[in-house]
Amino acid sequence: xxxxxxxxxxxxxxxxxxxxxxxxxxxxxxxxxxxxxxxxxxxxxxxxxxxxxxxxxxxxxxxxxxxxxxxxxxxxxxxxxxxxxxxxxxxxxxxxxxxxxxxxxxxxxxxxxxxxxxxxxxxxxxxxxxxxxxxxxxxxxxxxxxxxxxxxxxxxxxxxxxxxxxxxxxxxxxxxxxxxxxxxxxxxxxxxxxxxxxxxxxxxxxxxxxxxxxxxxxxxxxxxxxxxxxxxxxxxxxxxxxxxxxxxxxxxxxxxxxxxxxxxxxxxxxxxxxxxxxxxxxxxxxxxxxxxxxxxxxxxxxxxxxxxxxxxxxxxxxxxxxxxxxxxxxxxxxxx
Numbered sequence: 450x451x452x453x454x455x456x457x458x459x460x461x462x463x464x465x466x467x468x469x470x471x472x473x474x475x476x477x478x479x480x481x482x483x484x485x486x487x488x489x490x491x492x493x494x495x496x497x498x499x500x501x502x503x504x505x506x507x508x509x510x511x512x513x514x515x516x517x518x519x520x521x522x523x524x525x526x527x528x529x530x531x532x533x534x535x536x537x538x539x540x541x542x543x544x545x546x547x548x549x550x551x552x553x554x555x556x557x558x559x560x561x562x563x564x565x566x567x568x569x570x571x572x573x574x575x576x577x578x579x580x581x582x583x584x585x586x587x588x589x590x591x592x593x594x595x596x597x598x599x600x601x602x603x604x605x606x607x608x609x610x611x612x613x614x615x616x617x618x619x620x621x622x623x624x625x626x627x628x629x630x631x632x633x634x635x636x637x638x639x640x641x642x643x644x645x646x647x648x649x650x651x652x653x654x655x656x657x658x659x660x661x662x663x664x665x666x667x668x669x670x671x672x673x674x675x676x677x678x679x680x681x682x683x684x685x686x687x688x689x690x691x692x693x694x695x696x697x698x699x700x701x702x703x704x705x706x707x708x709x710x711x712x713x714x715x716x717x718x719x720x721x722x723x724x725x726x727x728x729x730x731x732x733x734x735x736x737x738x739x740x741x742x743x744x745x746x747x748x749x750x751x752x753x754x755x756x757x758x759x760x761x762x763x764x765x766x767x768x769x770x771x772x773x774x775x776x777x778x779x780x781x782x783x784x785x
Contacts, residue, residue, distance in 0.1 A: 459692065459696055460688075460692055460700055460779070460783050460784075461489050461490060461697075461698070461699045461700055462488055462489055462490075462699075462700055462702070462776070462779055463483075463488055463489055463490030463491055463492060463519075463699040463700060463701040463702070464483055464486075464488055464490075464491055464492070464701060464702050464703075464772070465491075465492045465494075465523065465657055465701045465702065465703035466479055466491060466492065466493050466494050466497050466523075467494055467523075467703055467705070468702060468703055468704045468705070468768070468772050469482070469768065469772075470768075471756070471761070471764050471765050471768050472765055472768065472769070475499075476493065476497055476498075476499070476509060477512070479491065479493075479497070480512060480513055480516055480518060481516075483516070483518055484516040484517075484518065486773070486776055488518065488776075489517070489518065489519060489699070490518060490519040490520070490521065490699045490701065491513070491518060491519075491520050491521075491701075492520075492521050492522070492523045492561060492655065492657075492699070492701045492703075493520055493521070493522055493523060493555075494523045495522065495523065495524050495525055498522070498551070501547060501550070501551050503550070503554045506551060506554035506555050507554055509555065510554065510555045510556050514556075519556075519557070519699070520555045520556070520557060521552070521555065521557035521558070521559055521560060521561070521655060521699065522548065522551050522552055522555060522557060522560050522561070523560075523561040524544075524548040524551070524560055524561060524562050525544075525562070525563065526562075526563055526564060526565060527541045527544060527545060527562050527563070527564060527583060527586050527587075528541060528564045528565055528579055528582055528583060528586070529541060529582075530564075530565065530569070530574060530575070530578060530579055530582060531564060531565030531566070531569050531574070531579075531608070532565070532566070532568060532569055532572075533563075533565055533566055533569075541582075541586040542586060542589045542590060545562070545586065545587070545589075545590045545594075545601065546590060546593060548560050548562060548601070549590065549593055549594055549597045549599050549601075550597075552597065552599040553597045553598075553599060557599060558598065558599060558600065558654070559599065559600045559601075559602045559627060559629075559654040559655050560599055560600070560601055560602060561602050561604055561629040561655060562601055562602065562603060562604070562629075563603065563604040563606035563608075563629075564579050564580075564583050564603070564606065564608055564609060565579060565606065565607075565608035565609075566606050566607050566608055567606075567607030567608065567634075567637060567638075569608050570607065570608045570609075570638075570723055570724075573722070573723055574608065574723065576608075576609055576613065576723055576724045579608065579609065580609065580613050580616060580617055583603070583617050583621070584616075584617055584620045584621045587601060587603075587617070587621035587622070587625075587626055588621050588622065591621075591622055591625055594625035594626075595624065595625050599625075600625055600626065600627040600654045601625065601626050601627070602626075602627040602628055602629035602654045602655050603617055603618065603626065603627070603628060603629065604628075604629035604630075604631055604634070604657070605628075605629075605630070605631050605634050605635060605638075605640075605645070606631065606634055607634045607637055607638065609724070610638055610640060610724060610726070610727050610731075611635065611640060611645040611648060611649055611731075612648070612726070612727070612728060613724075614628055614649065614652075615628075615648070615649055615652065618652050623652060627652050627653065627654035627655075628649050628652035628653045628654065629653075629654070629655050629656065629657065630645065630646060630649065630653045630655075630656040630657070630698075631656070631657040631703070632645075632646075632656070632657065632658050632659055632660075632661070632682070632684075632687065633657065633659040633661055633674050633703065633705065634657075636661045636663055636672045636682065636713070636735075637672055637711055637713055638713070638727075639669070639670065639713050639715040639720075639727070639732055639735050640727065640731050640732075640735060641682070641731055641734035641735040641738060642661075642682050642687060643682065643683060643686065643687050643690065643734070644730065644731045644734045644735075645731070646687060646690055646691060646694070647690065647694070648731075650690070650691075650694035650695050651694075651695075653691075653694075653695040653698050654695075654698055655698050655699050655701065656691065656695075656698055656699065656700055656701055657701055657703035658677070658684075658688075658691075658700055658701065658702055658703065659674050659675075659677070659702065659703055659704055659705060659775075660674070660675050660676060660677045660678065660679055660680030660682060660684045660775075661673065661674050661675065661680045661681075661682050662675055662679070662680045662681055662710075662742055662743070662744065662745045663680075663681060663682065663713075663735070663738045663739050663742045664681075664739060664742035664743050664744055665739050665740065665742070666712055666713075666714075667716075668712055668713075668714035668716055668717055669712070669713050669714045669715040669716040669717065669720070669739075670712075670713045670715065670735075670739045670742075671710040671711065671712055671713070671744070672710060672711050672713055673708070673709070673710040673711070673744070673745050674704075674705050674706055674708065675706060675745055675747070675749075675771075676704060676706060676771040676772075676774045676775045676778070677702070677704075677774070677775040677778040677779065678774075678775075678778040678782075679745070679747060681738055681741060681742045681743075682738060685782060688700070688779070688782070688783060692783075700779075702772065702775050702776065702779075704768070704771050704772045704775050706749065706767065706768070706771045707749065707750060707751055707752065707756075707764055707767055707768065707771075708751055708752070708753070709751045709752075709753055710744070710745075715732070749767070750763055750764060750767055752764070
């Protein structure tokens with residue numbers, strides 16, 4: 450495939466460690482893998498960190514620096530309304546203070562957080578309460594965030610539409626709150642990833658990038674996440690616009706393959722009972738993708754839950770293959 454003209458050289462290619470979830474590796478192994486693949490950055494999930502002790506985090510930062518890799522943390526839910534809330538913390542305020550301290554110790558400039566997930570939405574969570582609670586929680590740590598120099602990046606995590614993320618950032622304070630753009634999560638809410646990128650690019654401080662096939666289904670659409678270059682969300686144009694509109698943000702590959710297609714039932718009234726405020730233009734763009742799309746025709750091993758033992762080895766191999774195919778796609782099309 451021909452490279453873009455002129456070549457783009459400043460893409461900050463990274464990897465979200467959730468991509469390696471089936472490998473059962475520790476962070477030393479993950480760092481070595483990132484180094485072998487000449488990646489610039491890692492977004493490290495909270496579950497990957499052995500401790501939040503400052504000495505451990507400092508050693509981790511130093512180990513990454515020796516490999517010329519930047520680490521930023523991907524922390525969890527900041528809402529007690531969500532099933533993803535970590536009850537070992539007294540409050541979301543305390544959790545955010547821990548997230549800021551972790552980020553500072555790792556030398557990170559941004560830290561991913563989220564509110565809930567798609568399961569919360571399916572259960573009918575009150576989106577307005579979720580958004581209002583997030584705004585108040587984020588405001589409560591404004592001074593500490595500004596003192597630390599860390600931006601808290603709210604992810605579109607399957608529970609809220611992107612315009613809600615914008616409201617949270619603007620109302621809480623964009624001087625210390627940003628956006629973790631997730632291209633894959635947009636699709637499961639019938640949002641077009643390119644629309645989301647264009648609409649919120651000014652707020653993006655980090656990202657999760659993966660490709661998707663979206664195609665027609667009697668209930669609306671079906672979505673399956675695939676390696677980069679194999680979907681129909683125009684990942685090449687999305688990457689070009691990412692570089693043009695938010696060139697300082699890390700382009701973290703979060704490759705989540707091996708799952709069957711997800712139904713997005715946006716033709717059914719129940720889909721809109723939780724929230725019916727999506728901009729029409731966004732839905733129209735998504736609908737055009739759906740009408741032009743078709744199912745993934747590549748051979749893919751899929752499971753709807755944790756892989757059974759007889760699949761585990763094959764799934765591990767497929768995960769690595771799909772990550773490395775995605776890295777190669779980036780390098781064939783964009784010089785990094």
